[in-house]
Amino acid sequence: MSASQNSSGAAGPPTLTRRGFLRAGAVAGAGLVILFRIPLADAEAEAAAALEPNAWLRVAPDGRVTVWIGRTEMGQGVRTALPMIVAEELDADWKDVGFEQAVPAEKYGDMGTGGSTSIREMYAPLRQAGAAAREMLIAAAAAEWKADRAACRAERGAVTHAASGRQLGYGALADRAAALPVPKDPPLKDPKSFRLLGTSPARLDGPAKVDGSALFGLDARVPGMLYAVVARCPVFGGKAAGFDAAAARAVPGVRDVVAVSAGLAVVGDSLWAARRGLEALRLTWDEGALAALDSAAMWAKFAELAAAPGAVAAKRGDGAAALSSAARTIEAVYQAPLVAHATMETRNCTARVTADACEVWVSSQNATGVQETAAKVTGLPKEKVVVHLMYTGGGFGRGHQHDWVVDAVEASKAVGAPVKVVWTREDDTRHDYYRPPSYNVLRAGLDAAGQPVAWMHRMVTPGILAQMAPQAVREGVDPTSIDVAANLPYAFPHFQVELTLHDPGVPLGWWRSVSASQNAFVTECFLDEVAAAAGRDPLDLRRELLAAKPRHRAVLDLAAAKAGWGTPLPAGRGRGLAVVESFGSFVAHVAEVTVAADGSVRVDRVVCAVDCGQLIHPDLVVAQMESGIVYGLSATLLGEITLEKGRVMQGNFDDYPMLRIDRCPAIEVHLAPSGEAHGGIGEVGLPPIAPAVVNAIAAATGKRVRKLPVRAEELRGG
Numbered sequence: 001m002s003a004s005q006n007s008s009g010a011a012g013p014p015t016l017t018r019r020g021f022l023r024a025g026a027v028a029g030a031g032l033v034i035l036f037r038i039p040l041a042d043a044e045a046e047a048a049a050a051l052e053p054n055a056w057l058r059v060a061p062d063g064r065v066t067v068w069i070g071r072t073e074m075g076q077g078v079r080t081a082l083p084m085i086v087a088e089e090l091d092a093d094w095k096d097v098g099f100e101q102a103v104p105a106e107k108y109g110d111m112g113t114g115g116s117t118s119i120r121e122m123y124a125p126l127r128q129a130g131a132a133a134r135e136m137l138i139a140a141a142a143a144e145w146k147a148d149r150a151a152c153r154a155e156r157g158a159v160t161h162a163a164s165g166r167q168l169g170y171g172a173l174a175d176r177a178a179a180l181p182v183p184k185d186p187p188l189k190d191p192k193s194f195r196l197l198g199t200s201p202a203r204l205d206g207p208a209k210v211d212g213s214a215l216f217g218l219d220a221r222v223p224g225m226l227y228a229v230v231a232r233c234p235v236f237g238g239k240a241a242g243f244d245a246a247a248a249r250a251v252p253g254v255r256d257v258v259a260v261s262a263g264l265a266v267v268g269d270s271l272w273a274a275r276r277g278l279e280a281l282r283l284t285w286d287e288g289a290l291a292a293l294d295s296a297a298m299w300a301k302f303a304e305l306a307a308a309p310g311a312v313a314a315k316r317g318d319g320a321a322a323l324s325s326a327a328r329t330i331e332a333v334y335q336a337p338l339v340a341h342a343t344m345e346t347r348n349c350t351a352r353v354t355a356d357a358c359e360v361w362v363s364s365q366n367a368t369g370v371q372e373t374a375a376k377v378t379g380l381p382k383e384k385v386v387v388h389l390m391y392t393g394g395g396f397g398r399g400h401q402h403d404w405v406v407d408a409v410e411a412s413k414a415v416g417a418p419v420k421v422v423w424t425r426e427d428d429t430r431h432d433y434y435r436p437p438s439y440n441v442l443r444a445g446l447d448a449a450g451q452p453v454a455w456m457h458r459m460v461t462p463g464i465l466a467q468m469a470p471q472a473v474r475e476g477v478d479p480t481s482i483d484v485a486a487n488l489p490y491a492f493p494h495f496q497v498e499l500t501l502h503d504p505g506v507p508l509g510w511w512r513s514v515s516a517s518q519n520a521f522v523t524e525c526f527l528d529e530v531a532a533a534a535g536r537d538p539l540d541l542r543r544e545l546l547a548a549k550p551r552h553r554a555v556l557d558l559a560a561a562k563a564g565w566g567t568p569l570p571a572g573r574g575r576g577l578a579v580v581e582s583f584g585s586f587v588a589h590v591a592e593v594t595v596a597a598d599g600s601v602r603v604d605r606v607v608c609a610v611d612c613g614q615l616i617h618p619d620l621v622v623a624q625m626e627s628g629i630v631y632g633l634s635a636t637l638l639g640e641i642t643l644e645k646g647r648v649m650q651g652n653f654d655d656y657p658m659l660r661i662d663r664c665p666a667i668e669v670h671l672a673p674s675g676e677a678h679g680g681i682g683e684v685g686l687p688p689i690a691p692a693v694v695n696a697i698a699a700a701t702g703k704r705v706r707k708l709p710v711r712a713e714e715l716r717g718g
Contacts, residue, residue, distance in 0.1 A: 057086055057129045059137070063157060063171030065092045067126075068102045072113040072365050072399065073205060074392035075627070076682045077620040080203045084616060085123055088196045089130030089189060092170070093157035099204060104371040104387050111389075112366040114400055114510060116583040116680020119616055123678055131186035133177075140177035141168050191614065191675075200619035205391075217363030217390045220350040222418040226255055227271040228411045229278050230421060232263045232431055235287040235646035236505055240264055242284040248277040257281070258414035262403060262431075265411040271422055290505045291646040298504045298643065299335070302439035302460040306333075310458055310498035311476030314486035317494035322454035326445025330533045332526055335707040336438040336518035338641035340429050340650070341511060342634075342658060345393025347404035347423040353378055353412040358385045360409065363392035365399030373402040377409045396631070397510030401433050426651040433509025434641055436462045436481070438518040442526045445494075450534040452545065454494040457485055457523070462503040464510065476501065484519040484580060484687065489552055490527065490545035506643070512631060513683040516582040517690070521636075521708065524578035524691030528698065538695065539565055539577060551611050551674060552579050555588040558609035558672050563590035572596070573604070576695025578688040585612040585679030589629070591665075591692035595700045599712035603633060603665040603693055611672040612679040621681050622669045628685025629667055634659040636690040637710050 058066045067083040079099050087097045102108045134154050141159035142149040145166060152161050160167045191197070208214035233239055245257040248266055253273025258265050264281065268274035323329055350361040351374070358378050364370050367389045374385045392399060404421060412419040423431075438461040445454035463478030472479065477499055486497045511517065531541040539560050546552045556579045565575065572594055579588040592605040608625050615621060638657045642649045650656035694705045703715055 057133060059133060059170050059174045061171050061174050063096050063169050065090065065097045067099050069099050070102045070108045070111045071118045072389060072392055074395040076624055077203060077617060078118045079205045081119060081616045081620060082122060082126060083204065084196055085126040086130040088194055089127045090134045091154040094196060094201055096157050101389050104367045111368040114365055114397065116682045116684065120584065120678050120680060127188055128186060131188050132183050135183045135186045136177040136180050137170055137173050139180055140173045144176065198615050200617050214391050216345055216393050217348045218345060220361035222350055222352055225418040225420050226267050226269065227274045228265045228267045228419050228421045229274045230260060230262050230265045230407050231278055231281060231283055233285045236290050236507060238285050238287040240283060241286040244282040247280045247282060251277040251280050256415050258411060260410040261406050265407065267411060267415050267419060287646060293504060293646045294644050295642045301502065305460045305500045305502055306439055306441045306458055310500035313477045313482045313499045314497040319454050319456045319494040319496035322494035323443055323445045323456060326453055327448040328446045328533060330444045330529055332442050332529055332706055334440040334522040336521055337708060338434045338437045338506060339511060339635050339639040340432045340434055340641055340656060341396045341398035342656060343394030343396060343398055346425055346428045348421060349405045349408035350418065350420040351408035351412040352418040353409060356384065360405065361388045361390060362405060363390050365395045370402055370405050373405050374409050377406055378413060396512040400510055429651050429656055430648040433507045435511035436464060436508050440522045444530045446534055452492055452530055455492040456496050458498045459485065460500045460502055462508055463501045464508045466501050467503060467508050481515050483515045484582060485523055488523055489549045489581060491548060513582060513686045516687040520578065520580045520687035521690040525694050528695045542579060551586045552581060555579060555586045555609040555611050555672055558670055559588035559590045559607050562668060562670055563607035565590060572700055574696045574700030576692045576699055578691035580687040582684050582687050583680030585610060585681060585684040587684050587688050589688040589692040591696045593693055593696040593700060595697060595715055599716035601637060601697060601710055605666045607668045609670045609672055611674045612681050613674060613676040614678055615673045618671055621671060624681045625669045625685035626667050629689050630659055630664060632686040632689035636693050636708060640709050
């Protein structure tokens with residue numbers, strides 16, 4: 001959605017100080033406009049930005065309330081949830097609330113969307129903005145009536161004077177309110193009095209998505225627009241060695257062949273013409289240093305490295321000594337593969353570059369990053385780059401890289417016309433920024449009574465930050481590699497996690513829930529192995545080891561109770577469970593699976609319990625849990641990127657399939673609001689699903705799956 005479109009219808013949260021409210025003023029015809037600033041994490045940036053707003057709230061003379069959204073809407077519901085926060089404190093009538101998408105500018109701060117942070121970061125500032133506007137409207141009404149301010153109250157988009165029965169709508173008060181000073185510390189509602197937050201009104205973006213007026217990146221159209229496809233070397237890091245540009249230009253509809261950073265862009269009047277031109281290029285490649293890379297060699301190198309100690313990422317007690325004296329030890333190796341994002345909308349970007357300006361239409365998780373990327377490519381100052389942030393057909397972390405933006409901006413700059421770059425599904429799969437592969441050696445010790453005494457986890461993996469920002473790696477530990485492993489909640493007296501970083505050269509990126517997805521599979525499955533060795537029920541052992549973790553236990557107990565844990569199941573069917581804390585939220589899954597004689601696995605039912613703190617929009621939470629479960633099941637049962645001769649062997653949904661609707665389980669989501677600070681929700685449903693399914697397979701067959709994805713041939717006859 002561009003800025004001109006609108007719609008009707010873990011650290012603690014930042015706080016907003018008096019200096020955050022910069023001004024409220026009458027803008028001709030605009031009514032009450034409040035500019036507020038969301039504090040920045042970096043102290044120097046905070047000081048530099050102190051006089052620049054980065055988010056807006058408007059109450060118009062017609063009573064409409066508009067909230068500018070500085071985050072990407074990619075299905076998670078921020079274009080509804082964020083306006084709800086403002087509307088609650090403002091006491092607005094929900095039918096009068098809408099949104100507009102902000103464009104990147106200093107006043108809006110960083111517009112990155114990821115890490116399940118939108119609510120967590122914006123809840124406090126948005127509440128205070130709504131409260132300030134409410135207080136100003138009440139004050140305006142009291143002045144209009146020459147009434148006692150305390151005798152006036154706001155409710156559902158109007159201010160009333162109880163004694164006289166007089167009432168004025170917000171629209172009628174907007175201009176007068178705009179002339180008043182912004183209150184220093186506007187009183188916030190007691191959450192017990194919330195009327196809107198905690199309910200599930202219809203999504204503000206729903207009508208546009210139903211009637212087809214919602215615009216995604218692929219929908220962008222610009223007068224005079226050309227189309228481009230980009231030829232990339234099939235081997236990471238390779239480059240073109242030879243090509244026949246004349247043959248490509250001879251194809252009807254082809255305008256030009258231009259060099260871009262990723263390879264060669266064929267530009268045409270239509271996407272079809274550009275594709276035909278690419279086929280005519282007769283490309284040959286210099287495949288570079290990674291031409292011999294293959295999956296088997298990568299895993300062999302990981303296994304070799306796992307034989308030696310790694311950097312200590314977490315330690316409690318003396319794990320090595322406790323293991324050596326344990327009455328019984330358990331050991332296993334777990335592997336999680338490279339996986340791709342496979343968003344439904346493939347990479348695409350439309351750019352128009354002129355001598356003194358650049359416009360970009362794009363689906364992205366980081367509009368600020370798009371602006372910075374385009375400015376770097378063009379050499380223009382950032383303020384000369386306008387980014388129209390569209391709806392995004394799936395992000396899952398892929399939207400944080402902007403290689404396809406570079407394609408479009410460079411192509412437009414080269415041909416002097418607007419250019420729309422569209423990636424094929426094969427481009428998307430073979431030139432992704434993948435979830436890192438992970439090789440894990442785990443050891444645990446039991447004492448003579450069968451009590452767990454030691455946990456040792458040695459991990460070999462490439463690190464995302466080690467590749468993107470090596471300065472963030474400290475003493476050999478990449479913080480993006482160890483979530484859920486280094487902060488394992490279970491009370492083992494002796495505990496150690498080691499990490500060895502090894503980069504085979506494959507591009508890495510954020511993938512939904514980042515390392516929580518691999519590490520939850522590894523740790524929750526191995527804990528089931530520990531329970532089996534101790535002769536303990538997996539639920540009982542977890543409850544015992546989580547005695548000091550009430551939020552973990554609460555969701556675990558809720559999911560187990562709703563799933564009927566311990567009740568009998570038919571032959572060939574099993575239950576498994578897992579509980580994971582990630583991104584500030586607590587989630588437990590119980591999965592029921594059926595394993596057929598041929599080894600095929602069907603997930604029949606998933607019962608989920610989630611505690612994400614205070615609820616904003618319960619239905620959005622349920623939808624995101626369902627989404628995370630389905631996306632996680634695709635990776636658990638089907639997802640693997642393999643390499644041969646430096647090439648990704650998968651290309652489309654025929655060889656990199658997604659879970660289809662006929663294999664989707666029945667999903668139940670149970671909410672366990674705790675009243676605690678908000679946790680994330682977009683990613684947290686995914687980490688427990690792989691271990692819950694794998695543990696259920698073990699319960700059904702007695703066979704342990706230690707390498708994803710689940711393979712029928714390894715379970716055949718089980």
